[in-house]
Amino acid sequence: MAGAMSRNKGQRAEREVCKILQPVVNQVYSGMGREAPTLERNLMQSRNGGFDIVGLDWMALEVKYHETLQITQWWVQTKQQASGNKIPVLIYRQNRVKWRVMMLGYLPAGDQRVRCPVDITLEAFLVYFKIMLEGQLRA
Numbered sequence: 001m002a003g004a005m006s007r008n009k010g011q012r013a014e015r016e017v018c019k020i021l022q023p024v025v026n027q028v029y030s031g032m033g034r035e036a037p038t039l040e041r042n043l044m045q046s047r048n049g050g051f052d053i054v055g056l057d058w059m060a061l062e063v064k065y066h067e068t069l070q071i072t073q074w075w076v077q078t079k080q081q082a083s084g085n086k087i088p089v090l091i092y093r094q095n096r097v098k099w100r101v102m103m104l105g106y107l108p109a110g111d112q113r114v115r116c117p118v119d120i121t122l123e124a125f126l127v128y129f130k131i132m133l134e135g136q137l138r139a
Contacts, residue, residue, distance in 0.1 A: 013065035014041045014052050017091050017099075024126060025055075028133040051081040058085070058136055064092040075102050075117060087132075091122070101125040 018039045029036035039055035053061040060082035064074050074090050082088035090102040103125070105118035120128075 009065055010063070011041065013093075014063045017061070017063050018053060020099075020122070021129065024130050025133060028130060028137065032134070032137050034137060051078070058087060059132075060086040060088050062088070062090045064090065066092075067094055069094060071102060071119075078102070089125075091125075098122065
């Protein structure tokens with residue numbers, strides 16, 4: 001019973017993230033005169049593995065909604081799911097807490113940049129997400 005409740009909670013979280021991201025996808029694609037892909041839950045993930053949300057071929061989105069945070073473990077899983085040149089992105093939260101995002105970023109180190117995992121707000125991620133969508137469509 002607890003497994004089914006946890007699975008349902010995960011499915012709701014994945015749908016919620018799709019509802020957050022889809023309007024950004026729609027806006028960017030329509031602004032560039034293109035038909036927007038539909039972001040949706042990866043229904044084959046439990047059988048075939050893979051990340052949680054499909055629809056963008058350059059990003060591997062993993063969604064976690066748990067009361068007990070296991071960010072290190074989730075981040076390892078997210079990176080494993082991001083095959084090829086997909087950008088690994090972990091979107092997670094606890095009950096009554098806002099969504100957070102773990103992804104790779106660059107930190108300035110003198111005149112160099114160091115690539116490392118960063119933990120950011122959903123709002124900051126949405127700015128990044130919009131710019132990346134625009135860049136992908138221009139490429």
